[in-house]
Amino acid sequence: MKERNFRLNLALIVLIALSVWWAKDRLNPYILRVLNTAAIYIVAAVSYNLVNGVTGQFSLGPNAFMALGGFTVALLMLPLPQKEMVYFLQPLIWPFNSFSLPQWLFGLSLILAGLVATAGAFIVGVPCLRLRGDYLAIATFGFGEIVIVLANNAISITNGALGIKGIPEYSTLPWTVGCAVITVLFIRNLVNSSYGRAMKAIREDEVAAEAMGINLFRHKMLAFAVSAFFAGVSGGLLATLITTVSPSLFMFTMTFNLLIIIVLGGLGSITGSTVTAIIFAVLQELLREVEAPRTIGPIHIPGITGMRMIVFSIMLILLMLFYRRGLFGKGEASWDGLFALPGRVREFFERLRRKEVKSWTRTGIESHDQ
Template sequence: MQIQHDPRRARLKLILTLLSLALSALAIWWANNNLSSYYLRILNLAGINAILAVSMNLIFGFTGLFSLGHAGFMAVGAYTCALLTLPMRSKQTIFLLAPLAWPFNAVTLPPFPAVLLAGLAAAVMAYLIGLPVLRLRGDYLGIATLGFAEIIRVVANNIPTITNGALGLKGIPSFANNLWWTWGWAAATVWVTSRLVNSVYGRSLLAVKEDEVAAEIMGVNLTYHKILSYVIGSAFAGVGGALMGSLVTAINPKTFGFMLTFNILIIVVAGGLGSITGSVITSVIYTVLLEALRPIESGWSIGPLHVPEIPGLRMVVFALVLLVIILFYQRGLFGGREFTWDGVLDWIDRKRNRKQEVAG
């Protein structure tokens, strides 16, 4: 038995990858310069949702850890980044109730290191939470992590010297209102996650998801792999939170309620557990649809049928869409499948072969 190597295909795949990267860069450059700020904002939000969905998919879809703590890690990331990037002068005007604590009152960092530190802070938090909590399984883990996210929120409400309490932080520098930032980080998330998942480490994560007992008997260190997945996923959740804070420029503890986690969970489940492609594409569809459906809330009529203005009607539509997806695509839109160049090339080969068969 030999592993098949096809240098021609490898080169072709490399060219296709570079080409699509160049095209994406061109599209981002064009969109940044030509689209209105409204459309840009939607696309930026889509990018952030992609980061959040892929990171949750790593934890839940690939490792099987039903964690509902995403909003908590986003909060940690958002606050860290906001406090590090806010200019000194606005810090002085924002913190009226209590003075800002060290070290945030002494430093102002450029966006990039601030976002990195936001991810790091979320990762450290995930490690500390994960060590005791990841011993739980299934629903119990969900409840414990949900509780943790709520604790973060309550703590944020009650430490005014760091979070400014319920008033929150305003005037956060809006560096993330830029497709390079949001989609750049989304690309980084996808890159790290797919590399991880497709490595031997990733197979061990899948093994843990499939059968913990069997995985452990086969020499897979459960704690190590669960923590690994949880920390990496949460780090990206922290990055996503940081970018979201910068995009909306104002955060307060209410921003990070559990509904935020459920929105991402909807994207992950609808896109397909264990499909990075599904998470990314569904993030875009979800974000765009959420905006596109706005008109139906403002009242409309078809013939004799008249629907008055009902705020929140689009969420009803979403619920219906989700129902249909769950009914007809139990495993999500992509059902664990991924987009790969190999998949595309194989498909083209099959098409071509069929044509030749017909011709011959």
């Protein structure tokens, strides 16, 4: 069984690699853009879920860590002539004005982006994670705001509100999907190990976890730092995908989007976050429709920007009302589950025919409350 699952996982990765290799030059740029965005959302959401879902600590900080990563990559990769052009308000400070990394060091710049974000995580985490309760949410939210304010004002580093333009477009499909796969594997292995078990124990009951010998601070910090690392990487990928970074890109909305993804997918479920990250990226494009101006009979509705967020918010509310566990709950989609699916679907319809299933919404709420 284990052997089979391992082979299937391997096959899946090979399949992803092959389709990426096939798709990267064949699909049109628009589709590629959506796929890249989806992959970046996977990196950000799965790592965010490690803190909020697995360890049960409510962080609101991924936008800050993504910002740190995004600006790091931008500063490292932006070509020198471009740097001179962009920083016309105030010249860029040393050492960033004296070098720019060549393309083959893009991977290194992503790792550095992750490390800078991790450093940020220690700055917030060391004071806050020692405390119990919701301090983390407040502190990380504050940290996010501080990072944005700093980015707006440290003009000789970030170029202020104008942002940095002309970053080379290095985030190709192999990079983004590669990072997504690495993130998922990394976090999956961590969660399934003894360390992950300790994190889940903290989520379930801090007092009991500590009484069983778990060092609360160390394990919360571990989750927080790993999460920040990958958030930083995703920020770097985003910067080199859309070729611009500015403080406004990493506003709190980013965290809000990620929160929607991990809650929809099921807090604590890696596969859940992965699937909903893709759904979210695709829906964001499809729902552009609702923002377009339209005429229904005599009524003319002008285009409303931000309408998409309303749709997402409504989805979130409905989900909270009827299916609070999210798509996957705390569980994971597994091969065993997949193979058992046809049988379960058949069983469901069987029971439906015998009228044993009263209402699906009811079961949703009940399964949460128990």
